[in-house]
Amino acid sequence: MAPSLGKAIGHILGRINTQRCACGSVKSTLRFISLPADAAPLAAATRLFSGHTNHSIEPSQQLFNRGAAQLLLASEAQPNGSAETRRSWFGSVALLGLLSSYAIQYGGNAAWAEEQEYAERREEEGASYGTFSEALHRKLVEIVGEDNVETDLEERKTRGKPWNTYHVLKGFPDAVVFPQSTEEVSQIVKACAAEKVPLVPFGGGTSLEGHTMTPHKGVSLDFSKMKGIKQLNTRDMDVIVEPGIGWVELNEYLKPLGFFFPLDPGPGASIGGMCATRCSGSLAVRYGTMRDNVISMKAVLANGDVVKTSARSRKSAAGYDLTRLIIGSEGTLAVITEVTLRLQRIPEATAVAMCTFPTIKDAADASIAAMHSGIQVSRVEMLDEVMMRGINEATGRTLPEKPTLMFEFVGSQASVIEQAQRVEKLSKGCRGSDFVYTQDADEKEELWRVRKEAFWSTFTLRPGAEAMVTDVCVPLSKLADSIAETKVELEASSLVCPILSHAGDGNYHVIILFDPADPREVAEANQLAKDMVHRAIAAEGSCTGEHGIGLGKMKFLEEELGPEAIATMGKIKKALDPDNILNPGKIIPSQFCH
Template sequence: MTALFNRTHAGQTALPAQFQEAMSALLEARFTMSLPVREHHGKDESPFGIIAPDAVAFVNSTDEVAAVIRLCGQHRVPVIPFGAGTSIEGHFLAPHGGISLDLSGMNAVIAVHAEDLTVTVQAGVLRKQLNEEIKHTGLFFPIDPGADASIGGMCATRASGTNAVRYQTMRENVLALTVVTPEGKIIQTGTRARKSSAGYDLTRVYVGSEGTLGIITEVTLRVFPQPEALSAAVCAFPTVASAVQTVIETIQMGVPIARVEFVDALSIRAINRHDKLDLAEMPTLFFEFHGSASGVAEQAETVQQIAAGNDGHRFEWATHPEDRKKLWNARHSAYFAALQLKPGCKAVVTDVCVPISRLAECVTATDADLQASSLPCPIVGHVGDGNFHVIILIDPHKPEEREEAEGINARIVERALAMEGTCTGEHGIGMHKKEFLRTEQGDDALDVMRAIKRALDPMNLLNPGKIFELD
């Protein structure tokens, strides 16, 4: 698997001259074969090397996407959709060459239907931008992967984040998509109705398809009223197990908690340095409660009791908006803070998700495994969903560290699958987890996925080489 990522790709496929001419005629300077631009589009946030596309096309509209896709079809040129470039599983790499289709220019919020709690946006809109633009309506969009990802990319990887325990994931919060099919047709996959039984669930065929079935150009999302009251707290625990047990009991009691994040002692050290905080360097939970004033107070009271029963320390409250923001910025920057623990390092990030009853066991066994490693391995996690990440810090110039990291990852996945969990809670498969997907789903289920892929993209032009091998 490693071999795939080892070379710097600097143009393997000569794009047909006629294709180049047609693309230049269509997009003018927005079609480019400049090496720096290609290299920027041939890497992601992962430690994998660059595998650059042969050209990059910057598109501004669904019609332009359709025109590009038709040209790609005519000339058999692969297409890799590109949003904010924040994938960590090799989604943008171009092992089969072709063009990167950059949708970042499609960044308009098209419609805000505040009265229906829906918005429609172009795929290149970033999640923070969306929340800025709808703030004045009293609404917010809760899905928040660590990076400031694009909404289209978040659809493509079925992303989630810290709010999923209450507000769920992209799977549940996308109402409809505009998609350009591999033949260059433009379809709508749904309506603005909150629910529907109208035929196959095309929306969810494309959500999570990682750009392999169609190009998502517009997205209709559910949004939510900003809670009337909101409070946040951190609580330190003597052990990983006691922190995780607190989460398990909270979920099992049905407390409608908005966020509950686990951050291990090493991550706290990284965060303290990066964000100039002085949190106790112990296994810690970050909590957030949303609701009415009395509802929030009640939830907080219940969770404090559960935490106390598990030897949790006193809750440290962040009630002022600026304190709360500081706290959650620190949580969101955990990944970047972790990178600073080892100068010049890159991270291999694991992403398993297990049934909540197995979470303490899975995290504890993982923690024990990590003790034997020479690599720094901070752990953070959306533990309310049973999802956690080990951020394995490696020197990208030392293949043996990469290998050790992949070994840790493989053992975590094996552990999670044995506990009826999944190899990826929110990051997707990309190029990196294809073998894990096969183990998780089995060959027969994978054959169903492949049959869908072949039916919708018979020439295998959309993001080829991702999710599974076709042959």
């Protein structure tokens, strides 16, 4: 272990009183990291920790936010796009986020007291779940081995409240279990079902709406040891994978073979989690969402039965569409253990373009015009002037601080140039200016890095703040008005609220920066998020385009779909999971599930 890293961990562990907790902290942190200790971003992260000379560690989110921009800049010291860059960057973020969360969360025995308080409250509420008994613990060890059943508090707490969610802690799992096969998952589910102990699947832990939180305790089923690529069929352009593999890892494997998987959510997302939340990303405008790119799955039902949802053929009209039923079910109907994915050929040529506008409505109008034109756009991303200011402050760039559209075009060498030129004309018709485009590999990487840096750059706009990240999606024809109305409300707010949008399909995000210790700011942030959702639903849109429901958006689902739809979902849930043990308390209220 490098001296700086050792100093960092040692400093954080100075807050922990027991040897067991210390061992758990190191173990649960290093589980996420496999990179050289002297990698550039890691050095930046450890400098943040090493700068402290006493045990008064600043709150976790503040420390994390303060280092994000430094990590981004440091990561550029290595060759763009290399696997080492990605490992270093992801490892650094994991290290910084996890260790900084320990700094505030594990002072003395406070965490144990917090857990006890929750247990008492749960008992008062009359929760109808079984307890995690010693007999169940022994059974799980028998199934997966002692090394794959974790009960240390630190390991459990990172599942109870992942570092990237603003949702309030609602309880820790009793254990974290690491299966390594579909058969083991089936046996685990059967063992928990016999005791009516809840199970919550855990993939990359990057979801934003509390999907992996454990309000009813139970078992967190961690798929980090099921990351295999089981079968690649190049002639059929599909691949069969285990749920724990990340989309970035998969694409690293596929790239030398000329293929890629076209969904690109947050870089730490796993394929299983992407299926569970029905996610998408910036490429969805061309390639569709997760439901369009999954051919078949294996999944374990609440009684332990293993089901195959479809054949591997590209088309099937055989029976109910179980694949689409389970995709987006957030682990509430079944536990995904294998996924067959559609692949795409890496395009012959790409071009990237950028253009600025006087208002965000003008930018939205231009994105709609581009989509109506029939141009084969693969990405249309929109960033408002607040976001552009954050990028400049975080990276030292001098980009115009105006609403900005970014496009990507794919095809032949000649066609991508022609597409870019057509979009330039359309943009000028919507008062666009400063239009630039390029096919040069280095210049494309430089332009696209602006978008990649956007989220973490926002924290430089308000150091120490926490981020409430929310998304909605509206019909494309309603995007300009919806986003313009939202912008008016955000500008009137006292909070800093940058906007990001996958503008080609009507999906936009707001990052609300607030002080979680200030009740007024918490209330204002929640109100802004609610107003944004109500506005989208009123425009015949959705309360979430790609983040999913989880805990955070459950209160809006009936408004969007109506009580009959919620009742129907409850009937499906009860039929497949009569004891409501699979990720209880997510998507629909528990009263519909009993």
